[in-house]
Amino acid sequence: MAITLKDLARMAGVAESTVSRALNDKPGVSEETKEKILKLADKHNYQPNRLAQGLAKNKTSVIALLLPDLKDLSYPGLIASVEKAANKAGYQVVLCNTAGSSQKAAGYLDLLQRNQFDGAIIVGGTPAEGKFLRLALENKNNMVLINMLLEELLLPSHLIDYQAEGILAAEHLLEENNVKPPLLVLGNEQEYAEMERKEGFITTCQQHLGSSGEIFSGVTDRAEGYQVFFNIVEKNQPPLAIYVTENFAALGLIEAIKTGGYLVPEDFQVIGTGSDFIADIISPKLTVVDEPLAKMAEEATEKLLKMLAEEEIDSEIKVYDPEIIAGGTT
Amino acid sequence: MAITLKDLARMAGVAESTVSRALNDKPGVSEETKEKILKLADKHNYQPNRLAQGLAKNKTSVIALLLPDLKDLSYPGLIASVEKAANKAGYQVVLCNTAGSSQKAAGYLDLLQRNQFDGAIIVGGTPAEGKFLRLALENKNNMVLINMLLEELLLPSHLIDYQAEGILAAEHLLEENNVKPPLLVLGNEQEYAEMERKEGFITTCQQHLGSSGEIFSGVTDRAEGYQVFFNIVEKNQPPLAIYVTENFAALGLIEAIKTGGYLVPEDFQVIGTGSDFIADIISPKLTVVDEPLAKMAEEATEKLLKMLAEEEIDSEIKVYDPEIIAGGTT
DNA sequence: TTGTAGGCGTTATCAA
DNA sequence: TTGATAACGCCTACAA
Numbered sequence A, B: 001m002a003i004t005l006k007d008l009a010r011m012a013g014v015a016e017s018t019v020s021r022a023l024n025d026k027p028g029v030s031e032e033t034k035e036k037i038l039k040l041a042d043k044h045n046y047q048p049n050r051l052a053q054g055l056a057k058n059k060t061s062v063i064a065l066l067l068p069d070l071k072d073l074s075y076p077g078l079i080a081s082v083e084k085a086a087n088k089a090g091y092q093v094v095l096c097n098t099a100g101s102s103q104k105a106a107g108y109l110d111l112l113q114r115n116q117f118d119g120a121i122i123v124g125g126t127p128a129e130g131k132f133l134r135l136a137l138e139n140k141n142n143m144v145l146i147n148m149l150l151e152e153l154l155l156p157s158h159l160i161d162y163q164a165e166g167i168l169a170a171e172h173l174l175e176e177n178n179v180k181p182p183l184l185v186l187g188n189e190q191e192y193a194e195m196e197r198k199e200g201f202i203t204t205c206q207q208h209l210g211s212s213g214e215i216f217s218g219v220t221d222r223a224e225g226y227q228v229f230f231n232i233v234e235k236n237q238p239p240l241a242i243y244v245t246e247n248f249a250a251l252g253l254i255e256a257i258k259t260g261g262y263l264v265p266e267d268f269q270v271i272g273t274g275s276d277f278i279a280d281i282i283s284p285k286l287t288v289v290d291e292p293l294a295k296m297a298e299e300a301t302e303k304l305l306k307m308l309a310e311e312e313i314d315s316e317i318k319v320y321d322p323e324i325i326a327g328g329t330t
Numbered sequence C: 001t002t003g004t005a006g007g008c009g010t011t012a013t014c015a016a
Numbered sequence D: 001t002t003g004a005t006a007a008c009g010c011c012t013a014c015a016a
Helices: A007-010 A018-025 A031-043 A050-058 A075-088 A101-113 A130-137 A162-176 A194-208 A224-234 A247-259 A276-281 A293-310 B004-013 B016-023 B032-042 B049-059 B075-088 B103-113 B130-137 B162-178 B192-210 B222-237 B247-259 B274-280 B293-310
Strands: A062-067 A092-098 A119-123 A141-145 A157-160 A183-184 A240-244 A268-273 A285-291 A316-319 A323-325 B061-067 B092-097 B119-123 B143-146 B159-162 B182-184 B240-242 B266-273 B286-292 B316-320 B323-325
Touching: A007 A018, A007 A031, A018 A031, A018 A268, A031 A285, A062 A075, A062 A101, A075 A092, A075 A119, A075 A293, A092 A101, A092 B103, A101 A119, A101 B092, A119 A293, A119 B075, A141 A293, A141 B293, A157 A293, A162 A194, A162 A268, A162 A323, A183 A194, A183 A224, A224 A240, A224 A247, A224 B274, A240 A247, A247 A268, A247 A276, A247 B274, A268 B247, A276 B222, A285 B092, A285 B316, A293 A316, B004 B016, B004 B032, B016 B032, B061 B075, B061 B103, B075 B119, B075 B162, B092 B222, B103 B119, B119 B286, B119 B293, B143 B293, B159 B293, B162 B192, B162 B266, B162 B286, B162 B323, B182 B192, B182 B222, B182 B293, B222 B240, B222 B247, B240 B316, B247 B274, B274 B286
Parallel strands: A062 A092, A062 A119, A119 A141, A141 A157, A157 A316, A183 A240, A240 A268, A268 A285, B061 B092, B061 B119, B119 B143, B143 B159, B159 B316, B182 B240, B240 B266, B266 B286
Antiparallel strands: A092 B092, A285 A323, B286 B323
């Protein structure tokens, strides 16, 4: 067993309270005894038990970051941002992989609710996670949301304006190619983000051209992106402008375009969704509608820390604007 | 404040111990009182405080998985494997991002040592992490290692045989192209894994051909992989066989080959390192030397759980063999 | 079947 | 400046 504060007290011949004061640098301990105690603690490599500390102080200094998908390459930036803000305030961050399962998410929220963590930042991405949050909300308010929209539940939320993404993408493509309506290649059309992008994109196209181009959906991975190229050229002739919401689909699509002997951006202009990673492994570098995830994460973390510090009750919803990062594909 | 066991006891008009027994399904409680207590607990949504439980039972049922790099696309599989094994045994897993910094790693090991977690699985990848582990090892034995080799520290370790990777890669390439010695494209030559791969590769080439091909190093990302192609064709003529240890470098290299008007695998045969993800976004699918990370993770987790359960002291080192997964690039 | 009491390892209050 | 002592919320002998 590890050495305890009580052990130190016995060895130093003082009371536990004195040891506690000495270790925590609190006033009311003579330099002499303090030094003796610190030396002893160091010698025996004393490490205060965090469970006991947490119980006594009602605080663990650990926050959890719940992520729905570890393969999403835009998360490392988000994570770094959360960690930076949290560390600065003396908190450590642990990551919880919910893998899009509300059951797993519930498991981690159980830890949160039962004092294993002080707070949690919950990142959306999977639909219908609202239900399990209700329980967790009962007593405390120690959660903030990123990109998760809940109907009724009132929690601080940091949301991307997905509709604005569609609008920006459309405007960008229309700037350069205003003859034929741009095409839209979507992933899972049931997802909130995709619905919004579609709405923004189509509306903008119609406003400018009076009509919108063909829409393909269910195109999420590289193979599907590759394949959709053939569906596209079946009825459409280049030059064409295309908005592909899914990153890996964009990868496959551009590969197909180049394999087909066409040029990007001369024959096909392509715009995707923000992710340094993907933009970089595509050649030419993909033009994207970028999401300010790092900033969102930072502000979400600061909001959470403020809630923990001031026990402030809050449910502010903050919406963030995307922006175009020009690459070589448009 | 949340409701406590003591509150329940008061409300039910019984002793705390009775409530504890009822909630934990222990014998010695009449059906009647038990039901009353459970109903009360349910009504007030009672959630036992894990810090208190942990303190009393000296167990949190949470293990930590320390990862050096969240961008590594072979980790999601490893993580899933750890979670599966841990969950089955009633443990929850949290991920800790050490980001290759021993300081950050030390912070998480501090949590471990101070009872916030029961155990930890530490994944290597960054050099010289050994030092900070020494401290953590003092009292407990609740850590296992994956792909981290330490000189003196005795901990259960689960290691890939990197030298065998080089050997396999060489043998595979030699099978099909035994005229010219295959080329080697390395990432960071200082890393243990790379040194071993190189050793195995070169030795095998020399055994079979009496000589080994040109070696390029410091090629880690897509751009560098793209660029190295030009260095390669400067002095070498296809057909050529190439072993590229870094995944993204392989991506760029193949892109350059195709852009240059050459064919894969007819003109250039390429073999990389295992990762479903990368192999899949390359076309043709990359042939790889696969690392059995999922299996390693599973066995490492089971070892850890066994250590926690039986307090067994152990420092077994288990070495895992890589294997070729044929794609379309060889 | 139930209650009392002590312990887990800290912190914090109040006297001395 | 120090030391008892209670408290944090739970578990677990031991007694009743």
